[in-house]
Amino acid sequence: MVNMVDHNKKKLISVLSLLLVSGFLITSLASYYVARSTLRSRIEKSELPLTSDNIYSEIQRDLLRPVFISSLMAHDTFLRDWILNGERDNSLITKYLKEIKEKYNTVTSFFVSEKSRRYYYAGGILKKVKINEPRDEWYFRVREMDKQYEINVDPDMANRDAMTIFVNYKVHDYNNNFIGATGVGLTVSAVKKLIESYQGRYGRVVYFVNKKGKIVLHGSAFPRKSKNIRETRGLSEHSGNILSGKISTFSYQHRGNTVHVNTRFIPEFQWYLVVEQTENRAIENIRYALIVNLGLCALVTLIIILLTNITISFYQKRLEKMATVDNLTETYNRHAFEALFSQAIKELQREHEPVSIVLFDLDLFKNINDEYGHLAGDSIIRGVAGIVQESIRDSDILCRWGGEEFIIILKRCGIQDAFLKAEEIRSAVKSSTFRYEEREISVAISLGVAEYRQDDTKDSVLRRADRALYRAKNNGRNRTEKEDTV
DSSP: OHHHHHHHHHHHHHHHHHHHHHHHHHHHHHHHHHHHHHHHHHIIIIIHHHHHHHHHHHHHHHTSHHHHHHHHHHTOHHHHHHHHTTSOOHHHHHHHHHHHHHHHTOSEEEEEETTTOEEEETTEEEEEOOTTOGGGHHHHHHHHOSSSEEEEEEEEGGGTTEEEEEEEEEEEOTTOOEEEEEEEEEEHHHHHHHHHHHHHHHOOEEEEEOTTSBEEEEOTTOOOSOSBGGGSTTTGGGHHHHTTSSOEEEEEEETTEEEEEEEEEETTTTEEEEEEEESHHHHHHHHHHHHHHHHHHHHHHHHHHHHHHHHHHHHHHHHHHHHHBOTTTSSBOHHHHHHHHHHHHHHHHHHOOOEEEEEEEETTHHHHHHHHOHHHHHHHHHHHHHHHHHHSOTTSEEEEEETTEEEEEEETOOHHHHHHHHHHHHHHHHTOEEEETTEEEEOOEEEEEEEOOTTOOHHHHHHHHHHHHHHHHHTTSSOEEEOOOO
C-alpha cells in the first residue's frame, strides 16, 4: 500500500515536472524566436536604412566637400582671369593653391593649364602633362568628358605617390571654352579613417563599390578577401540589385552568421555605398536572455517541485496516519493491521520464524464508563495502550482492534513465548493505577494467544485467539488463555 502511494506520488511529481518544464521551455523558445524575428525586421526596416541615411549624410559632408571646393575653384574669377591673362607671375597661382589647401585642409590642390599644359600645385610647377604619358591620362580624359567633374583614385606625385582621391573639375572661360582642370585631393588613408569613424560610431561595415562591382574603398579591418562583389560569396547573387542603382536591402549568410545589407548609389562619386550589419551581437543578447530565462525557469521548476514534494509528503503522511493510526491511542488501527499482518506472514514464510498474536480487552470496561464517564474510559484506554507499548519489543506491533479491544503481532515468537509475554503484559496492567480527576482507577485485562500455522488464514488464527480470549473471560477474567491445541 505504501509502495503504491509512493509510486503514485512519484508519477504525479513526474507529470507536474514535465508540464512545468514543457511550459517554460515552449514559452522561452517562443519568446526567443519572436524576439529574433522582431530584431531582424527592425534591422532590415529601421536600423540599417537609418544608419545608411546617416552615413550618406556624413559622406555628403565629409567626402563631397572636396567636390564643392573644386567647383568653387573652377568658377573662381581670379583663376580664370589669371589664365586668360597669360599665366603671368607663377607665385600668384602658387599662393592661391596653397591658400586653398590650407584653408580647406586638403592633401593637395592643383591646376593644369590647357594652353601651357603646366601642372601647378601649392609648391609651384610640378611638371608638364603629356598626351602619351600614362600618368597624365586623367587630364585628357577630363578634357573630353561631358560631365563637369570626376572623382578618381590615383597616386599623387606631389605627395610621394600616396594614393589619393582626386576631384578633377573642368575649368571654362567666360565663353565656355575649356581652359584647364583644377581640383583638390584627399589621401585614401584619410578617407579610410573617415570610413572607420563611421564604422566605429554605428557598429557597421562600410565600403564603396564602383559600377563594375569592384570594392574601391573600405576601412582597414575589412572582412572580405575578394575585391569584387560579383565574386564574393553571399553578395554575388545580389550584385545585380546592388549595381542597379536603387536602394536595396537584403540579407545573406557569411560564415554561419546572418548579414543584413543596405545599398544606395552616390551619383557624385558614381559609386555605391554598402552598409552591412551582422546580427551576432544583438542575437547573442537574445540568446543570453534565453539562457537566463531557461536557468530561472529551471530554478522555479525545481523550487515548485520541491515545495510540491514537501507538501504532498506532508499531507501523505497525515493521510497515512489518519488511515493507519488510531487517534485516541496513537497505535495502529484495525485497517493498518490488515497490511501489517500480511507483511509479518510474508516474513514468516521467507525466514521460517514463528508469528503469534495476542487479542485482549479491558475487563468490565462498561462499568468504568458508567461510573466515571466516557472521558475517563478514553483516558484509561490510552494508559493501557501506553503500558502495553512499553512492554513489547520494537519489532512487535500493537493495534487497537476496536473499543477497548486490542491485538498484538509478536514476530519471531512461538506460542509459549507469546503466552509468557501476554502474562507479563497482564501483570503490568494489573499492577498499574490510573488517575482521572484526582481519582484512582484500577483495571484488569483478559488475553487470548494464538500462533500462526502453516495452513492458517488471517481469519482462522484470529478465531482461535478470539476463542482463547472468550475462555479467559469465562474463567474469571484477568487471565491469559492459549489457543486450542486441537
